[in-house]
Amino acid sequence: MINSNYEANGVAAPHLNGNPSRYAEASTDELGDQHIATSYETPLRPDAFEMPDEEKMVKIEKHFREIMDILGLDLRDDSLQGTPKRVAKMFVREAFSGLNPLNKPSISLFENKFQYRQMLVEKNIQVQSFCEHHFLPIQGHAHIAYIANGKVIGLSKLNRIVEYYARRPQVQERLTVQIAKELRKVLGTEDVAVYIDARHMCVEMRGVQHPNCSTVTTEYSGKFLNENTRAEFLQAIR
Ligand SMILES: [Zn+2]
Numbered sequence: 080m081i082n083s084n085y086e087a088n089g090v091a092a093p094h095l096n097g098n099p100s101r102y103a104e105a106s107t108d109e110l111g112d113q114h115i116a117t118s119y120e121t122p123l124r125p126d127a128f129e130m131p132d133e134e135k136m137v138k139i140e141k142h143f144r145e146i147m148d149i150l151g152l153d154l155r156d157d158s159l160q161g162t163p164k165r166v167a168k169m170f171v172r173e174a175f176s177g178l179n180p181l182n183k184p185s186i187s188l189f190e191n192k193f194q195y196r197q198m199l200v201e202k203n204i205q206v207q208s209f210c211e212h213h214f215l216p217i218q219g220h221a222h223i224a225y226i227a228n229g230k231v232i233g234l235s236k237l238n239r240i241v242e243y244y245a246r247r248p249q250v251q252e253r254l255t256v257q258i259a260k261e262l263r264k265v266l267g268t269e270d271v272a273v274y275i276d277a278r279h280m281c282v283e284m285r286g287v288q289h290p291n292c293s294t295v296t297t298e299y300s301g302k303f304l305n306e307n308t309r310a311e312f313l314q315a316i317r
Pocket residue numbers: 111210211212213214279281282
């Protein structure tokens with residue numbers, strides 16, 4: 080049931096031919112530092128949700144305890160004891176809950192009775208995600224716009240869509256495109272803009288260690304390819 084739904088949920092269908100992708104030859108370090116996304120779909124195995132969440136948490140807890148143990152931490156310490164369980168719960172229930180299509184927000188649209196046909200901008204939507212190369216936080220804001228055709232969406236649903244796709248191991252480019260694709264689908268219009276400005280802890284805390292820089296990614300389609308429409312949107316989110 081879930082397996083046939085890959086495309087619809089922004090999840091990559093598995094590679095069936097077993098051929099390594101052209102990125103396979105680059106070292107993981109190169110890939111990570113260049114933040115290359117191999118696909119706009121999240122790479123997930125077909126059996127990703129056969130294991131129940133409870134079982135996933137038990138396993139992650141066990142393995143995270145081992146990581147801490149290898150690092151030499153004394154897990155009998157009161158302060159550390161509960162950490163593996165907390166991490167496991169956070170991964171499955173919060174940070175990566177957007178991997179599971181069952182957690183996708185249900186979207187209801189309303190008739191556009193007041194005939195609003197101008198631009199609607201929802202700005203400063205919080206983005207809290209994790210970089211899939213380093214499992215470190217990505218934090219920032221998304222600004223979304225669309226031009227209503229016949230239907231309008233509940234405003235909080237825009238936030239929910241951002242949240243759903245953010246709660247995965249991500250690269251910012253893919254997150255931007257996944258949100259835009261979903262909006263085009265649910266709103267039934269090409270006239271969609273997504274702008275994300277976010278800080279990457281993997282850039283700030285490790286590697287180059289440059290704090291306070293942020294990354295901007297955009298996805299424009301339909302009328303937003305028009306310079307004036309785009310300018311109106313950019314003016315609105317300034
Ligand atoms: Zn990273």
